[in-house]
Amino acid sequence: MTGHSPATHHTQHRAVGCEHSEKSPLSIHALTVAYHRKPVLWDIDLDVPANSIVGVIGPNGAGKSTLLKACLGLIPISSGKVSVFGKPYAQQRALVGYVPQRESVDWDFPVTALEVVMMGTFGQLGLFHRAGKRERAKACEALDGVGLADEANSQIGQLSGGQQQRVFLARALAQSAQLYLMDEPFASVDAATEQSIIAVLRRMRSEGRTVIVVHHDLETAREFFDWVILLNTRVIAAGATAQTLTHERLRETYGGRLTLLDEAAQRMQKAQLG
Amino acid sequence: MNWLDYNTQVVAGATALLGAAAGLAGCLLLLRRRALMGDALGHATLPGIAGAYLVSVALGGTGKEPWALLAGATVGALIGVVSVLAIRRGARVSDETAMAIVLGSFFGVGTALLTVIQATPGGHQAGLSSFILGHAASMVASDLRAASIVAVICVVLVVSLTKELRLLCFDTSFASSLGRPVRSLDALVLIIVTAVVVAGLQAVGLILILALLVLPATAARLCTDRFTTMLPLAAIMGSVSGVGGTLVSSFAPRLPTGPCIVLVAALLFVLALIFAPRRGIIARTLASRTFASRTLAPRAPEPHS
Numbered sequence: 001m002t003g004h005s006p007a008t009h010h011t012q013h014r015a016v017g018c019e020h021s022e023k024s025p026l027s028i029h030a031l032t033v034a035y036h037r038k039p040v041l042w043d044i045d046l047d048v049p050a051n052s053i054v055g056v057i058g059p060n061g062a063g064k065s066t067l068l069k070a071c072l073g074l075i076p077i078s079s080g081k082v083s084v085f086g087k088p089y090a091q092q093r094a095l096v097g098y099v100p101q102r103e104s105v106d107w108d109f110p111v112t113a114l115e116v117v118m119m120g121t122f123g124q125l126g127l128f129h130r131a132g133k134r135e136r137a138k139a140c141e142a143l144d145g146v147g148l149a150d151e152a153n154s155q156i157g158q159l160s161g162g163q164q165q166r167v168f169l170a171r172a173l174a175q176s177a178q179l180y181l182m183d184e185p186f187a188s189v190d191a192a193t194e195q196s197i198i199a200v201l202r203r204m205r206s207e208g209r210t211v212i213v214v215h216h217d218l219e220t221a222r223e224f225f226d227w228v229i230l231l232n233t234r235v236i237a238a239g240a241t242a243q244t245l246t247h248e249r250l251r252e253t254y255g256g257r258l259t260l261l262d263e264a265a266q267r268m269q270k271a272q273l274g
Numbered sequence: 275m276n277w278l279d280y281n282t283q284v285v286a287g288a289t290a291l292l293g294a295a296a297g298l299a300g301c302l303l304l305l306r307r308r309a310l311m312g313d314a315l316g317h318a319t320l321p322g323i324a325g326a327y328l329v330s331v332a333l334g335g336t337g338k339e340p341w342a343l344l345a346g347a348t349v350g351a352l353i354g355v356v357s358v359l360a361i362r363r364g365a366r367v368s369d370e371t372a373m374a375i376v377l378g379s380f381f382g383v384g385t386a387l388l389t390v391i392q393a394t395p396g397g398h399q400a401g402l403s404s405f406i407l408g409h410a411a412s413m414v415a416s417d418l419r420a421a422s423i424v425a426v427i428c429v430v431l432v433v434s435l436t437k438e439l440r441l442l443c444f445d446t447s448f449a450s451s452l453g454r455p456v457r458s459l460d461a462l463v464l465i466i467v468t469a470v471v472v473a474g475l476q477a478v479g480l481i482l483i484l485a486l487l488v489l490p491a492t493a494a495r496l497c498t499d500r501f502t503t504m505l506p507l508a509a510i511m512g513s514v515s516g517v518g519g520t521l522v523s524s525f526a527p528r529l530p531t532g533p534c535i536v537l538v539a540a541l542l543f544v545l546a547l548i549f550a551p552r553r554g555i556i557a558r559t560l561a562s563r564t565f566a567s568r569t570l571a572p573r574a575p576e577p578h579s
Contacts (some may be wrong), residue, residue, distance in 0.1 A: 069447070072451045073451075074447050074450055074451060098447075098448060098451040100447050105444060105445045106307070106444070109305065109443070109501075110305075110495065110498065110499050110500055110504050111440065111500075111501055115501070116444070119440075119441050122437065122452055123452040127435070127455070128435065130437060155499035157499075171448075
């Protein structure tokens, strides 16, 4: 791959210094992922700070989902290294929870909300070991935690989109992990659901967990995240939200397209207010 | 069962067990969204059978040894599965396209080989074409034994791995993020389906086996929203189809057993489509009527004050 200039765009804030820290929940070093020899992620270097809610922000096709999947070993990586609390992911599965995109599964599948949430406990169970009372209790507690205790026995297809998203969140809670990777948990949910989801994420943070969220909406990003990663194949910037989520950096991330939209939106807002 | 002769009892027993196994395997295929895989597998057995015949004759055999033909069918089916997976990965096409490619080309090769075989001395008496539509009446006690073994293995595997299979079918990427052996489980599902297809060759043939995989599973899905209910229900419907089809063809001796079994399975499916609670046509019509009468009913005119 020629024509690539690694140094110029690397403006990452290193919250924990240049040495990859053992303490970092997620430490990524020189990660490159390619499909058909076309790089989707290029030379990613990151140390995610512990005990925070981190947003991954970037345009469509920037590699946001790919980043999560590469960290979880769901897709092959071309080069680089990912470590979770200082060790390879395969050794740390029990510490990591995952929320895939809602559209990635068939919501007409014949299972109840509780059965889906119980899947979060399977990581601790042997292949032939059945889920028992303990797993059920854990799943009930997780469902209660997202306010869906009443829907435990509903078939998942009968739930609204926001409720389905919260079922996925509950399944992640049932994993009792330390680091969570969530792929667009706020996608197409209403404002009330958005608030209830962020409340759950904040509760997780207060318990010392770290949550990494692929996110689309720039308006809410400032409010939701302690730390952001601006991604467009490369890491454009990563660091504390206030310093990183600047107009300039966003323009760099979205390659100019955003500015037009952004300005148009701002003008419309002003017009509405005035 | 005095009113049934021994042969009918053997066929009914074998097809009942086979139907149960097909019902279970069908549920897994359906929920894993790979229903066509059953068809690809079925058609891929034909070149295997023809190849086994040719090898057997070349080695001085009669070409009619059932174990050799079934071994050939298994090899053909497994090569079919591997081809589907390889084509999907290598050519980056969808599952469905890869299965259609394998289905068509394997069956083409099989038919060509069959034509060649039928031109050889003794070839037209080999009875290989009976595998295409099945020939249940020729089933004997050893076929019943084979069907029971397949059914028992199917039930044991599916029951002991219910939790993993449900997770695999519902959310594969979450399953692999948990470190579940997703590939092995997927392979296991395909092996179960292969076993059912090969065991079903004689009863219903390689074309109609797809119907026995898909119909009971779909009917069961219409009747319930629970995975753990759907599986036994599909197994029961598969068994009922097997026994029902055997009985129908024994009372009407001119009707072949395989198609009768599939017809009974289709009948069960239609009944489920109409009468299933919540998802059936009647239940849905009633539900939408009630909804309409509640929301669209003309309001009583408000009194003028």
